[in-house]
Amino acid sequence: MTSHSKLLKQKSIEYRKTILEIIFNSGAGHTGGSLSCVDILNVLYNSVMDISPKNFSKIDRDHFIQSKGHSVEALYTVLCDCGFFQRNDLDTLNQFNSHFIGHPTKKIPGIEHNTGALGHGLSVAVGLALGLKKDKKKHRVFTLLGDGELSEGSVWEAATSASKYNLDNLVVIIDRNKLQITGGTEEVNPIEPLSNKFESFGFKVQEADGNSIESLLNIFQNIPFQEGMPNMIIANTVKGAGISFIENQVSWHHKVPTQEEFNLAIQELEENLKNA
Amino acid sequence: MPNTLGKPNLEIFADTLLMEAKKDSKIIVVTSDSRGSGKLVPFGKELPQQIVEVGIAEQNLVGISAGLSASGKKVFAVSPASFLTARSLEQIKNDIAYSDHPVALVGISAGISYGQLGSTHHSIHDFAVMRCINNMTIVAPADNFEASEVIKQAVNYNHPLYIRYGKKPMLDIHSGKTQFQIGKAIIIEEGEDVALIATGETVQRAFLASQILKENNINPTIVSMHTIKPFDSETFLNIAKKSKIIVSIEEHSEFGGLGEQCASLLAQNQINTNFKIIGIPDEYMVNGSQSDVLDYYNMSPEKIANTTKSLID
């Protein structure tokens, strides 16, 4: 393990603590989906993307659109660590008149696009990637989608445009945690065979372990997977990853921990931090 | 007699629909990963043959509902009001309203029920967009009685219908003494000179405002205008002719909803009353819980009472 990946692993544990704290303190949040995608955001913001508070106002930088907007607690946590705002700003989450609400908005430094209604992010990312490409810019557009979100028809409309315009500067990441609100994705509305579907839509598809820092570092190094083709990463994750009693439980989609659950979770994370 | 606190209208909707569906196997509920929010988990367990799940796909939800209706089913399409009436609007316009399929579109967690989840999740546009779709009936029940009656009538309603529900427990306004009929406003109390016209969950706020006004020796008429379309113009105009002051209150944009419907009737009937619309103004909305946001936008009982008094002075 390199020292860099060790650092990121520690960050992931710290991030999970922050996610739980802000959800617990504010009394609302999407716990499961934030925990499943936080390693992806960690690697993107700390290792992959050229994006920082310094260059954020410019077009010449990488771009990120979180289409699964409900997992905003993970995004806030990572943006806070990257210096886009202070922790005491974040602690106003869900308070009256705060801009820190349950979905991303551009009122928050570091957030690129307002999301929350599922199935919008990919089209916007396609437009952004297309514009950058037309201007011969080298920067890339990353977008994160939920797997339940893939039932929205608009996702597939956007996918056809991505391949039509050969957007190899577009990187689509699917948080494949296999759960949505009602139950498992394959019971609610089956989406498999997922990778074949996107391949037939003209994407170059690769799979990663979306909760493994090494696996993620590895896969992002290979972008573009193939010149002239949009990139798709199916990130296999566990919903609620990192806290044993939250993992893979439908009920934790937007459940807020009780005081007891909160204490247990923090305890588990602190143990993990010692061994990391 | 103080009014008792009932259940959330959304729960009453789900309980009533389950009761009706047990009696009538033609009833089909269609959901888009929304059965939890719609309180329909028990429905899914008890009547698995009468629920269709389409996943997170609201356009598909409405299209499939039209098709199910064409096959003779009595369809209730249930999804958050925000997504149902925005994302699926073309399906609603063409496949339901224009094609005259008697589907009940049920918008759950309407208005700003989703509080801190923000504008993507609010539906303050739904009255406006649904009003200008021909052949669409629009109902926003105020209390548990209205919430349940509208579902019973929806089962055999022969035209497209949009019903909007909030998720907070509501005061029992009517205590069951009154009659509910789609298209017929309910006069909760008849007063003098002043009228408060509200719809859906804001009826409770208007009702509480009227109690404050009474303490100030003002006795307003209070109306539950549960049906936004077809609008009960007759009842409204009768009240308007007798009133010097009218205030309308809605959990909706000031544009295109209850208030502008009232304004249009006043203007076109040469009724010159002192009239005020209370709704959400055209601005970047403040964030917070539903009740904090409504209070902020002048819909607390105190602010409704103050607005009314300011029109008298």
Ligand SMILES: Cc1ncc(C[n+]2csc(CCOP(=O)(O)OP(=O)(O)O)c2C)c(N)n1
């Ligand atoms: C258009 C739209 N429909 C419905 C919702 C409500 N909703 C929020 S999260 C969610 C489930 C999302 O599941 P998935 O995409 O798998 O996300 P994850 O498991 O990563 O939380 C739903 C239905 C929404 N936000 N937007």
Ligand SMILES: [Mg+2]
């Ligand atoms: Mg999922």
